Amino acid sequence: MPPTTPAELLPGTLDLLILRTLVRGPNHGYGVAQRVRELSRDVFQVGESSLYPALQRLTLNGYVKAEWGVSDNNRRARYYTLTPAGRKQLAAEEREFERIVAAIRLVLELA
């Protein structure tokens, strides 16, 4: 695997990525960060300094629910679960993202 340089996240996409990783099931903050990194093949490295505020924001908006649980290695960890409102929000953000990407692509191809 060639070494990748981490890329800047597009503004506003962090929430989308977090919500998407939670579709598979509840996960803790560390797990979310790991998944995003793995799935993006190390392109996106979610910093803690933006991850936790984002998780708090999602909780505040009611898109995720936080509960304490036990991690695989038997540590106490805070697990985030997608709520129905979060699912709806995810769908909406995905659609919006697709639209923007399609638009950018159009410009790149046609300009």
Add this chain to the structure above:
Amino acid sequence: MRILRRLAYWLRLSSHHADLVNEVEFHRAMVEEDLLRRGMSPAAARIEARRTMGNDTVMREEARAVWLWPSLEALWQDATYTMRDLRRNPTFTIGVTLTLALGIGANAAMFSLIDRLLFRPPAFMVDPSTVHRVYMYRTSQGQERGTGGQYARYADLARYSTTFSQIAGVSLEGLAVGIGEATRVRNVAVVSAAFFAFFDAPPALGRYFTASEDAPPEPAPVAVLSHELWTTQYGAHRDVLGATLRIDAVQYTIIGVAPEGFVGLWPYRPPVAFVPLATYARSEGPPDWATTYGHSFGIDAIVRRKPDVMIVQASADLTNALRRSYQTQYQGDAAGAPLDRLRPRAVAASVLAERGPEPSRALRPARWLAGVTVIVLLIAAANVANLLLARAVRRRREIAVRLALGVSRRRLFGQLLTEGVILALMGGAAGIALAVWGGRVLGATFLPDTEPVSIMTDARTIAFSGLVALGVGLLTGMAPMAQLARTSLVADLKSGPREGTQGRSRLRTSLLLLQSALSVVLLVGAGLFVQSLRNVRNVRLGFEPDSVLVVELAMRDVRLDSAATVALRLRLLEAAKGVPGVSHASLRESIPFGGMSSYPLRVEGIDSVRSLGDFHFNAVSAEHFAVMGTRILRGRGFEPTDRGETRLVLVVGQSMANVLWPGQDPIGRCVRVGLDSLLPCRYVVGVAEDIHSESIEPEPKLFFYYMPALQWKPQEGGLFVRTRVGPTVTAEPLRRALQREMPGTAFVTVTPLGNIVSAKMRSWIVGATLFTAFGVLALVLAAVGLYSVIAYNVTQRKHELGVRLALGAGRMRVVRIVVAESVRFALAGVMIGSVVAWVAASSIGPLLFDQSPRDVVVFGAVTAVIVCVAVVASWVPALRAAGLDPKTALQAE
């Protein structure tokens, strides 16, 4: 939903905090573990993990900030910044605070007054919206007049009405409380036993009186003390119950003490005691006090509507009850039921007396003044907005730098807004302090002889002032924002602080125009009211109230027969004449402006004297005309020889002579006082000038005549005393001299006639005083505003003026330029203000006395004053401009 979650978060703040710490710690541990797995040494892994985590305090704070209102913290920052800045500019801060204090203080004082008079329900009252005061009317001589006040009438209302769950008779009386030297006339609430049930105010001690104690024919002499009297006079001792208290003629037994702050319906005239209505009526009235309709005790009824009864129904029910009462009254009367003629009518109106079925006279100017205080506030706000604008412009470069450094405009606006609000709140606080003083002045002007009420402790007034301050703060804070929104960052950055002629701000100009226009409106109002008051003062009343004292006798329980009373009055008359400073004294029955007597008249050759108008009279002794300063135009006044056994004589007023015997000599004519044609003739011996007996306004259908006291009812009434040295000096020696002649518990009171008369002038005095005060206030504010703008403009135009001076313009020329600018502002304001005042004139007209609301002289004078103020306000900046050194001004470039 978000709000709810936020609140939930706040409630469990510490546990959320712990969650976050634990969560981050977990994250760190996982990173460390990961690094270990990749073969790092434990020590290095720990350090590396901590390093990748970065500054976790900042991160935690950011995470937490999501939950908080982010603006909260910014607000705090802005506030501290503003405070620092304000401390650095004390002149500006004090100027703005004072300006706002004047505006907000005036409004707080006015609000407190109006609120108490018109809106605030009586303290302790249960469900005040269902409680009403009853007003009764009947028609006589084609004119509807107020009626009621008799005990029997009140009893009939209670008996015949059906839509009320509670009804009580009430009256507030000034009665002599106590005995001996400690006797004082105090306010005493005369109320039915049912009165207390309108309130949720259990007695602090003892009990209230019961319905059986308040019932004819033998009501009980029991009294309930006010908490205030109990603490001040009885040292709040519990053994006060059972003690006695003399009120007027009755020895009352104290059975209870009202709770603290309970003042019934009279917050401005708190009663010292509550006594049963029936007991009072029995002691003051004729033997048939409970059944007669011929004696009024001034009893008002208050009622509580049953649930589901509407106000119109209540009024209809009251009218019906009043009709039945009249039927009862005229039962067996040969004239039959006079209901068609009397057309009785009753209205359930607000329980607040000042509100009444129609607003009282003192209230009309009060409403106007409420408007005026709002104008003062507007002027103050415009002024402050202008000052803030000037400051914002001065800080243009600073602001531009901050913008360039990445401060968001929103944040910048927030800061300006915070500044406005903080200044306004400071002004509000100072304003409340001012209002405490102003409220006392207002209260004394509108409601003389009343207890002042504290504003400091009044939540409603404080809340009102706070709201006003907040509103003003937001409004004035917005002004610099409007300016800021238009600025161009680059231009501002490039412009030096000395940069000259930036186009004058349209906003500032309009604020200035608004200010001067509003002050013109107020000053025109002030001018009109002052003129009107002068007209009122110039009215020839037909007597000179300023040097006359009125002596009234209160006999309490001392019962003298007619002869003894006459002897007493004559003794008092002699005693009065012996007091130093007294020039004349006379007997009198009634008092002008204090309710005059009238009686039917018969004059030969005239079918119905009554149809010509109302004829009032006074029964007076010799010297009366000298005492009052009323001129005798023809014939003579009364002589000491006009006594019971001599020829009956009469002095008539000029208009009365003209209306009864037009074009003929009235001297020697016969007038019979009373309807019986067998009554003896009273012969006219003189004609006196007309007097005003009821109001300052012209009284076209009101006529006046005099009879000698000894030829009418010599036992009734008191004295008039004329003093050479002023009523206030003579009043007390006179009272002491007369009191020595009074038997037993009877006592005299001495009041300047001027006080009684000026009560009738109050609405004009109030209008003139307060309009003038506020007008001057507005003028000062406008002057300050004008000064600050001109001074600022001079600073802005330094460069231009420097060029002019360098090119050889004379110093006077520069002064003229600056002053002319100020005068132009002022004149524009005068024009706008005059138009507004001219249009508003028609509605202020009815409040003025014999004064056109479009008096050109007043408008002209105001214009002159404003122009003078404009010149004065611009003089200092103009001199400063003229003193500019052209070299420095130009070099600064």
